[in-house]
Amino acid sequence: MNKGFKPFALILFFLFAGIALQGQDPDKKEQIKTLKIAFFTERLQLTSEEASVFWPIYNAHEKERESLRSDQRREIMDRFDSLDTMSEKEAREVLKRYLELEEKEEELDKAYYQRIAKEFSAVRTLKLFQAEQDFRRRLLREYRNRRGGHP
Numbered sequence: 001m002n003k004g005f006k007p008f009a010l011i012l013f014f015l016f017a018g019i020a021l022q023g024q025d026p027d028k029k030e031q032i033k034t035l036k037i038a039f040f041t042e043r044l045q046l047t048s049e050e051a052s053v054f055w056p057i058y059n060a061h062e063k064e065r066e067s068l069r070s071d072q073r074r075e076i077m078d079r080f081d082s083l084d085t086m087s088e089k090e091a092r093e094v095l096k097r098y099l100e101l102e103e104k105e106e107e108l109d110k111a112y113y114q115r116i117a118k119e120f121s122a123v124r125t126l127k128l129f130q131a132e133q134d135f136r137r138r139l140l141r142e143y144r145n146r147r148g149g150h151p
Contacts, residue, residue, distance in 0.1 A: 032139065035135075036135055037055070039131065039134075039135050039138075040054075040058075040128070040131050040132075040135070043127065043130075043131040043134070044120075044124060044127055044128060044131060050120070053119055054116075054119070054120070057112070057115060057116065057119070061108070061109075061112040064108055065105065065108060065109075068101055068104055068105050068108065071101055072098070072101050075094075075097055075098075075101070076094060076097065076098045076101070079094050113125055113128075113129070116128060
């Protein structure tokens with residue numbers, strides 16, 4: 001896969017997943033959160049002591065990322081309906097803001113992974129990264145299966 005395409009695909013996935021989750025009822029969100037906790041705890045083999053350190057860091061990071069995604073939806077995606085009537089100047093400003101938000105998210109992720117590596121180790125941080133990808137794949141596969149799509 002093209003290296004430039006991979007981050008773009010991940011951005012699209014997070015954007016669509018965020019929108020899909022936002023439209024879900026609170027029970028579904030809570031169910032997904034519970035599954036994620038069990039999945040990550042098992043994959044990372046977290047002790048209860050480690051979990052008490054890990055989950056507050058993880059939850060704070062997720063809250064900050066959701067805030068950035070919310071800003072992006074509000075400031076960028078909501079403007080897509082008016083692209084045909086948008087001036088070049090307006091489009092440049094929207095694009096500039098989009099890139100700023102993307103940069104903020106990248107900085108947020110970098111700080112998060114550095115903090116996790118400091119608390120747990122580089123190996124476990126990579127295991128977390130792998131667990132996040134596996135969980136998203138599993139969630140997407142389950143979503144497709146329930147919608148009658150192909151796995």
